[in-house]
Amino acid sequence: MQEKLTKLKNELQKVLESNNIIVDDVTYEKKGKYNFLTITLDKIGGIDLEAIVDATKVVDKIVDKANITNDSYIMDVVSKERG
Numbered sequence: 001m002q003e004k005l006t007k008l009k010n011e012l013q014k015v016l017e018s019n020n021i022i023v024d025d026v027t028y029e030k031k032g033k034y035n036f037l038t039i040t041l042d043k044i045g046g047i048d049l050e051a052i053v054d055a056t057k058v059v060d061k062i063v064d065k066a067n068i069t070n071d072s073y074i075m076d077v078v079s080k081e082r083g
Contacts, residue, residue, distance in 0.1 A: 001028060004068045011062055012039065020044065021055055024080045028068065035073035037063065042080040052079055 009026040025040040041047055056077040
């Protein structure tokens, strides 16, 4: 699975870098009875909600084509937490 996630992260980065968006992390994990594919995005100076929404439209198409698993999952596209 890790190899598929790395490949997906690289594909996402190629497409999103034109918008100066950084794919910080791509994880797949089970929480309770649900599987989650979490894609964490960032941008120099921070990423706003509008950029996340726009990126999600692109990410969704790429993730569908990647077909990383036959299991059902919830996809979350989130911004990197600032501390």
